[in-house]
Amino acid sequence: xxxxxxxxxxxxxxxxxxxxxxxxxxxxxxxxxxxxxxxxxxxxxxxxxxxxxxxxxxxxxxxxxxxxxxxxxxxxxxxxxxxxxxxxxxxxxxxxxxxxxxxxxxxxxxxxxxxxxxxxxxxxxxxxxxxxxxxxxxxxxxxxxxxxxx
Numbered sequence: 001x002x003x004x005x006x007x008x009x010x011x012x013x014x015x016x017x018x019x020x021x022x023x024x025x026x027x028x029x030x031x032x033x034x035x036x037x038x039x040x041x042x043x044x045x046x047x048x049x050x051x052x053x054x055x056x057x058x059x060x061x062x063x064x065x066x067x068x069x070x071x072x073x074x075x076x077x078x079x080x081x082x083x084x085x086x087x088x089x090x091x092x093x094x095x096x097x098x099x100x101x102x103x104x105x106x107x108x109x110x111x112x113x114x115x116x117x118x119x120x121x122x123x124x125x126x127x128x129x130x131x132x133x134x135x136x137x138x139x140x141x142x143x144x145x146x147x148x149x150x
Contacts, residue, residue, distance in 0.1 A: 001102050001120060001135045008033070008124045009100040013068070013090040016076035021066075021088060023128065030063040030131075031124040032146050035103045036139075037117040039071045039079035039089075043139035047119070050143030052085045061150045068092050069117065103135075123149055 012022040036044040065087040076089035123132040
């Protein structure tokens with residue numbers, strides 16, 4: 001996990017519509033950047049829907065929510081449409097950003113060691129500096145927790 005107080009690594013990734021989105025596009029706003037493992041899995045769906053429900057409150061506070069996983073833009077589009085997600089999902093199929101943000105780790109899955117995304121959320125300030133970092137977050141609690149942090 002990246003340390004608080006450092007500049008957040010810049011990136012440009014395709015969103016669920018295939019359009020390029022950069023972290024720099026959000027200068028002047030707080031950014032809740034959350035990494036999750038897979039569209040349409042129980043925990044990830046709960047987390048995404050929680051951010052979706054609270055999204056109006058995030059925008060009232062001048063913040064945006066960006067979700068990143070290794071799923072394709074097409075997968076993100078279906079996921080966002082199915083659950084009416086009002087925020088941006090970014091596709092990192094090459095794992096470039098996932099690795100830059102230090103969330104690609106060895107995990108224990110049903111007794112087997114596998115590599116995967118550890119559910120992590122960063123709060124990035126208006127100037128692109130990491131303000132808060134939370135690793136191994138609980139999917140259901142993370143959206144409300146992050147709203148409270150802003």
